[in-house]
Structure formats: structure tokens, C-alpha cells
Amino acid sequence: MTFHKEGYTSLALCVLFIAITNVIIKYYIPDVTWFVWFWYAVSLFLFITIVQFFRSPTRTLTINERQIICPADGKVVVIEETEEGEYFKDKRVQLSVFMSPVNVHVNRNPMSGVVKFFKYHPGKYLVAWDPKSSTENERTTTVVDNGKGTEILYRQIAGALARRIVWYLKEGDKVEQAEQFGFIKFGSRVDVFLPVGTKINVNLNQVVKGGVTVLAVLPNN
Template identity: 85%
Template sequence: MTFHKEGYTSLAICVLFIAVTNALIHYYLPDVTWFVWLWYAVSLFLFITIVQFFRSPSRKLTIDERQVVCPADGKVVVIEETEEGEYFKDKRVQLSVFMSPVNVHVNRNPISGLVKYFKYHPGKYLVAWDPKSSTENERTTTVVAHKSGLEVLYRQIAGALARRIVWYVKEGDRVEQAQQFGFIKFGSRVDVFLPLGSQINVNLNEVVKGGVTVLATLPNVSVEKTEA
């Protein structure tokens, strides 16, 4: 397991805060033993929390051109047919994964292909499980065209705690399935919009892993086409 680059600044601030506060306590309250040990415990908790937030574990990634892999660790909170109004403007199958503060926060490409559309939207910071968060919160929208011609949209959504979204893609990029496309600090959620007819391979409230769990199988994608 490694420490993700997006956490370097947060870790440095945390270590500096711990060092300064411990130095002040030792200078002004050296004889208050119970408080010194209490602050040791608080300092350790803060350090472990930051390391845990920004961990990037090694894992065996799922690579299959016919399938859509999960873009984030978390729990499936939405599986429904809905109208996607930003890019497709028609009906799609939406799957949403809620990322809690204890989940790995790395975001991974569900499929390989060409980035046809990317847009960053400033917005609110509603709690991630609020249905309005998909259209009103700070978010990014990425659309990738699969080699079969099918397109998959995925959206990073900020939440009440997650107030910084990081992305590494732009229109015209070619991306690889299960590789990192971004990071959401301290949780929130990722929505995926699939073509109608996709075979859904997960259930509501199922715990999933980014880059590993298969969310769905794309419709009408033959082995011959994906290997061409």
C-alpha cells in the first residue's frame, strides 16, 4: 500500500500541527502528565486518520473490454433507469457509489476509450445521498467512447465533507480501464450512466471496490469486436 500524492499537503500540515502543539504542551504544561498523554493519543489519531484517508492500496485490477468496472470504493446506493440531462439527454441506467470517509478515495476509469466530453461544474455541497447532489453539487462529468461506439458517462460529486475534486483527464485523452482518472478528498460519490440494455452485475447496498468490482456488462459487445 502506498500514500497517494494528493495527500502530501494534508500530511505535511498534520505533521506540522502535531509537532507545534506537542512542543507548546511540553513547554507550558510539562507537569500535567494526563493531558500530555491525552494529546499524544489525539496526535496519533489525527496522523492515522490522514494516512487512512489518502491510502492507495495495491490491488489486482479488472481488465475486460466488455465490462464496466467500478470507479470508486464504497457502497452502491442507486440503480435505476433515469434521464441524463447534461450530455446524452435521454434515458440511461444510473449506478451510484457512495464513498464514506473511511473508503479509498482514488477514482478509476470504468472503461477504456477516448474522452469525448469533460466539464467541471462549480456548485453546492449537499450531502452526497441527496438526489439533488448529482445536479447541484460541485462535480465533474466525463464521457468516454468505447471502441464499440458505446459511450459511458461518469461523474465525480463533492459532498458536505468532500470539498475538493481532483481530475487527471481532458477531452481528447485516451484512457485505460481501471487506471486513475481522479481523486475526491474525504468521500462523497461517483455516478455512472450506462447504455440501456447493460447487464447490471451488482445490487443495492453492495460494497464495491474501485478498479476491481464489475458493475455491468455492456450490451451487444462481442468478443471479436473488443479484440479487434
């Protein structure tokens, strides 16, 4: 288990806040014993929350060129055929994974290939399970071509609490399956759009792990 680099600033601010407030309480209200111990408990809770949120566990990753690997930890909330209107502009199979604040928030590439399209969209902060969040929230859109006739699209989507999307790729980059491509802070969602005919390997409400769970198997070309 390691602490993710995206959490360094948050952890430093948390520790600074805890230190300042505890010094103030110790010197200005030391006789209010119940409150002192209450704040110690709150401080410990805040510290543990930051550490667990930005954790980055060591995993044995799944690598297979015919499989689509889950991009994030969480729960599958959408499996449906829908119109993808930003890049493909045709029917695709959409899978969506909702990440709660207690999930690991590292995002991983579902497939190896070359980034053919990337775009950041500022937007709203609807709750991540709202269907409109896929097109109206702050988000990024990435399209990867595996060089064998298959392109997939995946989208980081900010939620009501997530106000900071981080990404590490750009158009033209070569990416490797299960490698980290980004991070979303404090609750969010990732959508994946696959070719119609792709064999889906998960069910609605299934708990999945980023870089490990096989979402789908690509059709034979």
C-alpha cells in the same frame, strides 16, 4: 500499500500541526499529565486518519472490454433508470457509489476509450447521498467513447465534507480501463450512466472496490 500523491500536502500540514502543538504542550503545561497524554492520543489519531484516508492499496485490476469496472470504493446507493440531462439528454441506467471517509478515495476509469466530453461544475456541498447532489453539488462530468459504439458518462461528486475534487484527464485523452482518473477528498460519490439494456452486475447496498468490482456488462453490439 502506498500513500497517494494527493495526500502529501495534507500529511505535511498534519505533521507540522502535531509537532507545533506537542512542543507547546510539552513546554507550557508539562505538569498536566492527563492532558499531555490525551493530546498524544489525539495526535496519533489525526496522523493515522490522514494516512488511511490517502492510502492507495496495490490491487489486481479487472480488465475486460465488455465490462464496466467500478470507479471507486464504497457502497452502491443507486441503481435506476433515469433521464441524463447534461450530455445524453435521454434515458440511461444510473449506478451511484457512495464513498465514506474510511474508503479509499482513488477514482478509476470504468472503461477504456477516448474522452469525448469533460466539464467541471462548481456547486453546493449537499450530503453525497442526497439525490440532488448529482446535479447541484461541485462535480465533474466525463464521457468516454470505447470506439465500438458505446459511450458512458461518469461523474465525480463532492459531498458535505469533500471540498476538493481532483481530475487527471481532459477532452481528447485516451484512457485505459481501471487507470486512475482522479481523487475526491473526505467523503464523496461517483455516478455512472450506462446505456439502457446494460446488464447490471451489482445490487443496492453492495460493497464494491474501485478497479476490481464489475458493475455491469455491456450489451452485444
